[in-house]
Amino acid sequence: MHKYQGHIIATAPMMDWTDRHCRFFHRQLSKRTLLYTEMVVADAVIHGARERLLGFDPAEHPVALQLGGSEPWKLAEAARIGADFGYDEINLNVGCPSDRVQSGTFGACLMKTPALVAECVAAMKAAVAVPVTVKCRIGVDDQDPEAALDVLADGVFDAGADALWVHARKAWLKGLSPKENRDIPPLDYGRVYRLKARCPGRFIGINGGIQTLGEAAAHLAHVDGVMLGRAAYHTPAILAGVDAGFQGTGAELFDFAALVEEMADYAGRHIAGGGRLTHVTRHMVGLFHGRPGARRWRQILSTDATRPGAGPEVLRAAFEAVDFEAPADEAA
Missing domain, CATH: 1.20.120 (Four Helix Bundle (Hemerythrin (Met), subunit A))
Structure with a gap:
């Protein structure tokens, strides 16, 4: 079983991008990188075409299923279904700022209801034996990231979360598109570093704007994991360097x-x-x-x-x- 031990490099869950074919391709470049699915809504997992939504090639392991939702019992059921499909981890999305996600009261807007997020994590943990993790922002809208991120982190870890991945930007739920939310709010890596310093025994991973393995290595001096998003997708050869221990790009020796x-x-x-x-x-x-x-x-x-x-x-x-x-x- 995949465990949160040592430093971890992961690819970020990206809607319309990290489907099963993308993940199979990325796995050929790196055997060590933890791969994430696109976000799948809990209702769809429960009621939809499960093989189409959740099917994956065994070569993809270790692979994590990211769920979207805000009702603990539904997320618990979807987590159980995902674990039965063979996923190595179940992750809860508390970071996506799209209108479609907001209308379902999940994603980044859950940053405003940390107690509910903790309930969701507890329900998911009770339903599965694999790790349950959360991916969030440092805050939303006018929240103070110092307070908001600490409250969320405390709640999910107390509920049993195995890891917290933090996209080091705020999300603006009004006024910015999902695309703009990936670029316009300023990155604040220091805020994630401070969270790790405050929670030394917890796994804290960082995401957002990381372009190279050199940058990833620098972050790993402060946090436990690095999640690569668009860099891994648009220049996937950098994943070849993960298994090579960050020596160059790894592409020089790759077959x-x-x-x-x-x-x-x-x-x-x-x-x-x-x-x-x-x-x-x-x-x-x-x-x-x-x-x-x-x-x-x-x-x-x-x-x-x-x-x-x-x-x-x-x-x-x-x-x-x-x-x-x-x-x-x-x-x-």
Whole structure:
């Protein structure tokens, strides 16, 4: 079972991005990184098409299911279903600022009701044996992050949470779009560091604006875990450096030919099951960022791979365009 011990690198849960195909791809780059699903609403888990919503490849382990909701009994039931599916962790979303989430009174607006969050965590803990964790912001709207984050952290840890991942920004529920909420509120890493100093025996992870493994290593001097979001998605080769112990990017020694062949085989299985090549390749567009041939790789995956009937041979052809002999160039 996945346990919160030592330093952990994770990929962030990202709506419309970290689906099962993205996670399978990221797992080929790093065996150690903890992978998160997109947020799935508890009601959908209970009443929806579970295999479509929750199914994943065994290769994805360790993989965590992120749930959205605000009713303890529903979250407990959804957590139980997720654990039965084989997820290694169940995570509660207390950070998403979208209107759709707010209308369901969960996500970031739960920062305003920390006692309810604690109830939800307690109910989930009682329902499953795997770790239960929370991902939150440092506060919302006009909250004082010093007080708000401490109250939330105390509540969820007292309720039994195994870890708290903190996106080091406020969320503004009115006036900013979800996209703007990822960029405009200023990052305050120091606030997360202070939380860790106050809770030395608790697992505290940090998220938000972390671009490189060097930055991740610097954060790990202050906190227990680092969660990579858009950097891992848009420049996924950095994940290759996680297993290499943060030595460079890790991309220098990585066997990309074997990766592409593995992904081509995976895509072939997906297509044989009724899927489309682009369901897989859309997550791979940024793989060769900075290398000669990367532009052609992107072009092929953005055009040929999207055509009806496209097969794994398109992925192999795109790989032929990448030049590993020439030095890397950020303009590629």
